[in-house]
Amino acid sequence: MTELNVALIGYKFMGRAHSNAYRQVGPVMSPSLQPRMKVLCGRDAAAVGEAAGQLGWEESATDWREVVERDDIHLVDISTPGDSHAEIAIAAAKAGKAILCEKPLANTVEDAKAMLSAVETAGVVHMLCHNYRRIPAVMLAKQMIEAGDLGEIYHYRGTYLQDWVVDPELPLLWRFRKDKAGSGALGDIASHSLDLARFLVGEIAQISGELETFITERPLLDDATKKGRVSVDDAAIALVRFDNGALGTIEGTRLALGRKNYNRFEINGSKGSLAFDLERMNELEVYLESDPPARRGFRKILVTEPEHHPYIASWWPPGHIIGYEHTFVHTVYDLLTAIERGTAPRPNFEDGVRNQKVLAAWERSAESRRWEKV
Numbered sequence: 001m002t003e004l005n006v007a008l009i010g011y012k013f014m015g016r017a018h019s020n021a022y023r024q025v026g027p028v029m030s031p032s033l034q035p036r037m038k039v040l041c042g043r044d045a046a047a048v049g050e051a052a053g054q055l056g057w058e059e060s061a062t063d064w065r066e067v068v069e070r071d072d073i074h075l076v077d078i079s080t081p082g083d084s085h086a087e088i089a090i091a092a093a094k095a096g097k098a099i100l101c102e103k104p105l106a107n108t109v110e111d112a113k114a115m116l117s118a119v120e121t122a123g124v125v126h127m128l129c130h131n132y133r134r135i136p137a138v139m140l141a142k143q144m145i146e147a148g149d150l151g152e153i154y155h156y157r158g159t160y161l162q163d164w165v166v167d168p169e170l171p172l173l174w175r176f177r178k179d180k181a182g183s184g185a186l187g188d189i190a191s192h193s194l195d196l197a198r199f200l201v202g203e204i205a206q207i208s209g210e211l212e213t214f215i216t217e218r219p220l221l222d223d224a225t226k227k228g229r230v231s232v233d234d235a236a237i238a239l240v241r242f243d244n245g246a247l248g249t250i251e252g253t254r255l256a257l258g259r260k261n262y263n264r265f266e267i268n269g270s271k272g273s274l275a276f277d278l279e280r281m282n283e284l285e286v287y288l289e290s291d292p293p294a295r296r297g298f299r300k301i302l303v304t305e306p307e308h309h310p311y312i313a314s315w316w317p318p319g320h321i322i323g324y325e326h327t328f329v330h331t332v333y334d335l336l337t338a339i340e341r342g343t344a345p346r347p348n349f350e351d352g353v354r355n356q357k358v359l360a361a362w363e364r365s366a367e368s369r370r371w372e373k374v
């Protein structure tokens with residue numbers, strides 16, 4: 001049995017989700033490659049030490065440079081804010097480590113390209129964490145589209161709605177600062193809908209995008225009596241044209257009251273339609289024009305049959321549904337399996353660069369108020 005030692009950098013929400021994935025993946029995957037949760041790295045020694053204990057890491061550390069250089073580390077997982085992705089990933093690649101990086105890959109196209117070039121030069125395994133690709137219902141959608149069940153694709157409609165920033169008294173967290181996060185709802189959640197669009201429909205050629213910041217100031221984190229400027233968008237909406245001729249809409253907002261984590265898409269083709277909603281993540285809605293006319297209509301498929309998906313057989317019997325955390329377990333499963341087999345997992349840093357180019361064209365279009373080429 002080969003053990004693969006992991007260092008995770010960042011331990012807030014996404015770091016917790018990734019920690020859980022390394023903890024849970026062991027029994028699901030091949031016994032020949034098991035991850036070992038070696039080091040959790042963060043800036044505050046006391047806080048990261050406590051988090052390491054809670055989340056199951058053997059050690060904690062505060063200097064990521066030292067951690068990525070360590071000979072006993074094989075995989076570096078980057079779950080930090082976007083402004084540090086490039087520096088950490090490039091150092092990890094130079095040190096010969098496999099890398100898993102949270103989305104969006106970077107804050108700029110330039111940084112994303114530098115990261116791709118570093119992993120290609122070093123010849124290391126690289127993966128971008130767009131965990132929603134790993135949902136069995138999304139995989140079934142992909143299989144059906146590839147099999148031609150939907151015919152020619154006409155429309156993609158991706159909507160990612162949340163409401164956690166609606167309170168104007170919510171402080172100026174890093175996610176509201178362009179220097180840290182790169183963008184707001186755009187990179188944070190619309191990027192997921194965009195990645196699913198590319199995964200399911202194809203490359204995006206042109207975009208006409210809008211961005212809006214409704215709450216322009218927020219209390220400072222260290223002094224709530226003062227306010228600081230929000231330098232990212234609260235909401236992002238776009239029309240997109242795909243290379244294959246399909247037309248789409250993508251919307252991401254964190255100001256949709258009542259919508260907590262509403263990640264939905266609908267795809268319409270010449271032979272049928274598909275619809276997915278993260279809040280019902282074990283189901284795929286399918287409409288097929290080939291059904292007898294009297295029986296046509298959207299049906300819900302509970303995607304828990306082992307033949308639907310490579311991962312589902314490793315969990316529970318059919319009908320025993322899975323949840324949000326499994327999307328990360330599946331991501332880690334695919335990453336470790338690719339490392340073991342010497343294959344290239346997707347989405348990778350190249351997908352990260354392509355996604356970043358769409359995000360950049362979206363921002364350009366919001367400025368120019370014209371369609372922009374990606």
Ligand code: SOE
Pocket residue numbers: 013162188189192261
């Ligand atoms: C916050 O908006 C967030 O945690 C995102 O950062 C994740 O990528 C998304 O999946 C859930 O919401």
